[in-house]
Amino acid sequence: MVLVAELLALLLTIADYGFRDFNWDHLAMASVQVQWIMILSALCLCRMRHWLGSLPQAKAGLISYGLVLGITLTLSLISQWLLYAMSGLIYLSDHHFQVNGWIVLEHLALAAISAGIALRYLYLQQQLANQREAEMQARIQALQSRIRPHFLFNSMNSIASLIATAPDTAERVVEDLSDLFRASLAEPGLIPLERELELCRRYLDIEQLRLGKRLVVDWQLGKLDPQLKIPSLMLQPLLENAIFHGIEPLPQGGTIGIRVLHKDKQLRIVITNPYPLAKATTKKSPVGEDTPESNGRHNRMALDNIRRRLTAHFGTRARLSSSAENGLFTTYIFCPLKG
Incomplete structure (x- = not known):
């Protein structure tokens, strides 16, 4: 998951700056934010897996999807406030912190697309595993009988x-x-x-x-x-x-x-x-008789x-x-x- 998150941050950096003007500072900032979103989302989903497993698949999927978006929104706001505080603007009396809605919307859109793809992939993988398990159990039962x-x-x-x-x-x-x-x-x-x-x-x-x-x-x-x-x-x-x-x-x-x-x-x-x-191999026998x-x-x-x-x-x-x-x-x- 850490590797996937880092590849996603690299993809976003290349999409924004290309190879010629590649910005390592932007990659570092994107890596920190993507990694935190990925790790916290995975941690929360793992903690909730038993409860989610008891829910209908559609409901569990929507809750998981909403959880990822909620974590993304929270971390996007926190990151903007940290950048505001680290820039020194917090000490200026005539300057107040304002949320950049476009940045938040951009983060939510990227998280929505990425989370949708990831959750759909995991769902299909689980369905495939369930199908294989059912086929294996049916095969074992047929062989046993x-x-x-x-x-x-x-x-x-x-x-x-x-x-x-x-x-x-x-x-x-x-x-x-x-x-x-x-x-x-x-x-x-x-x-x-x-x-x-x-x-x-x-x-x-x-x-x-x-x-x-x-x-x-x-x-x-x-x-x-x-x-x-x-x-x-x-x-x-x-x-x-x-x-x-x-x-x-x-x-x-x-x-x-x-x-x-x-x-x-x-x-x-x-x-x-x-x-x-000694075993005969060419002898013909009536139908139903073992040779x-x-x-x-x-x-x-x-x-x-x-x-x-x-x-x-x-x-x-x-x-x-x-x-x-x-x-x-x-x-x-x-x-x-x-x-």
């Missing part, structure tokens, strides 16, 4: 098969499933890490009923702060990918490893799962989904990467601790 339909179908089939033989287990599966979808439909945001891990356990319990001994889960959890928070339903899609792309295609199944720890003010999550080494090629595309979409959500919440400080070596697929997540 994507739980694959095949998981719902498999879960409902598991429940149907358990109703007659194990009604208590079927009831527990319904509760777990409802908890997962409640989290999916909740407002996007950060939730405690323990809550996210609990949702993952519920999801894996549902899949365990379907896959039986083919699914083994290896939990490796370090000492975690209960206040740690991550984006909701960030890990569940990764586990779903691990089962869909790694466990299901293998007749013998496999082990999903989940390692969570925090170190150096950073949360580190590593998820490992087996994957078939290895489409599976790989879905896996990349899920990883991009989570990567965008991490960036939306933590910026570039968060990272997601993956590697596939010797039949083991590994996903790495690094994000700053946030309580």
